[in-house]
Amino acid sequence: MALRLGRLLPRRQWHWAGLSCRSFSSSEVNCSGHNKWSSIKHDKARNDKAKSKERAMMGKEIASATQMWGADTKFNPRLALALSNAKRASIPKIVIDAAIARGQGLSVSGQALESLTIEAMLPGNVAAVVECQTDQKARVLQDVRYIIKDHGGIVTPTTFLFERKGRVVMEKQEATDPDEYLDQAIEAGATDITTDDKGRLVLLTDPSETKTVGEVFANLSSLVIEELEMIWDPNTDSLVEVQDEEQTKALEDLLSALREDPSVQEIYLNSTEQF
Numbered sequence: 001m002a003l004r005l006g007r008l009l010p011r012r013q014w015h016w017a018g019l020s021c022r023s024f025s026s027s028e029v030n031c032s033g034h035n036k037w038s039s040i041k042h043d044k045a046r047n048d049k050a051k052s053k054e055r056a057m058m059g060k061e062i063a064s065a066t067q068m069w070g071a072d073t074k075f076n077p078r079l080a081l082a083l084s085n086a087k088r089a090s091i092p093k094i095v096i097d098a099a100i101a102r103g104q105g106l107s108v109s110g111q112a113l114e115s116l117t118i119e120a121m122l123p124g125n126v127a128a129v130v131e132c133q134t135d136q137k138a139r140v141l142q143d144v145r146y147i148i149k150d151h152g153g154i155v156t157p158t159t160f161l162f163e164r165k166g167r168v169v170m171e172k173q174e175a176t177d178p179d180e181y182l183d184q185a186i187e188a189g190a191t192d193i194t195t196d197d198k199g200r201l202v203l204l205t206d207p208s209e210t211k212t213v214g215e216v217f218a219n220l221s222s223l224v225i226e227e228l229e230m231i232w233d234p235n236t237d238s239l240v241e242v243q244d245e246e247q248t249k250a251l252e253d254l255l256s257a258l259r260e261d262p263s264v265q266e267i268y269l270n271s272t273e274q275f
Contacts, residue, residue, distance in 0.1 A: 052259045058086045059099040060265070064227050066103025078226075098262050102133055111135035116263075119158040120148045123250035124242035127158040127270045129232040134263040143261060151254035161270050162232040165191075166210030168217065169227035170201040181221055188217035200226065204233070234270035241272045251275060 065079040073080040079100075086096050094108070101108050116132040118141065130148075134140040145155050168190070178185075178193045178201060185193040190203040190213050201223065205213040207230045214225050242248050255275050258264050269275065 052256045054089060055091055055095055056259045056264075058082065058089065058091055059095055059102075062086060062096060062099035063103040063265075064229075066100050067105075068225070068228065071100055071104060095262070102265070107135040109135070116140060117159075118144050118148075118155065120153050120155050121158060122148070122153045122254055122269075123151070124240065124244065124247035124271070126240050126242060126251060127161045127234070127238065128153075129159055129162055129268040130258060130264060131232075131266040131268075132261075132263040133265050140261070140263045144258065144264065147257045147261065148254065151257060152250050153254055158270075159232065161238040162234050162268060164207050165231055165233045166205040166207045166213065167227070167229050167231045168203040168205065168210060168214035168225060169196065170203075170218070170221070171224040171226045172198060172200045173223065176201050181217075181223075184217055184220040188220060189213045190217065231266070232268040234268070238270045239272050240270055 061082045062079065065076060065082050069076040069078060071079070073083065083096065098108050101110075102113065105113055107113055113133040113135055114137055116134060116137050118130040118132065120128045120130065122128050130144060132140050132144065148155055176195060176199060178195055181193060181201060185203055188203070189209055190205045192204040194202050194204075196202050203213060203217060210228055210230060214228050217223070218225050242251060251271075252275060255267060258267060
């Protein structure tokens, strides 16, 4: 058939017809550029989440140091160290200033801060208690609720899955063994003594007795108090393990968005993993 068509068409038309034919291939299209862009985008997302968490941790450290020993670095070496670490990590000045003001119970504008607690159920059936400090409660309540709902969460009561406790963190010492301080902890009125992921001694107590227990234990043990706070400790029988990758990503994205809000101070979860 092709031979007969070739004889019927003039050479010029035959040549044109051959050039106009399209070829088909089943080979894979090279998408290296797209893959490279996806990798960059995912890496940036991971870095942004890590930076958000780092800012939250350093902000807490600065606020805690200011609250306990004042805002003057001449008389507060812990605050001086926290500020040095924050600047080295390129933490924005507005975040640092807000943390110092928060440690004094004030906003950056000098207004008195009020506490605000928001309860929610997050992706992966993880219960959360979000604690905020702000001088504009209505605005923050609206903003935080929107973030939660926009990322697949539901604003609903969850504090019944947690227990309110006082938490006293002592300055880190080398090879600290909680058993060696058990008698002092009992005498001070603590309900439990353990160590955190940094190897620091941690005392748990009734919220109303947090400061008293901390001061008595410090005198008995000759250790220095590093943090005094009240926390929401998840009940053991309510702990949740998030195994689905999609839910894990959704949860991480939501937490990252919450930590970007300067009013959000603490996020307590009943998950077995640390996020």
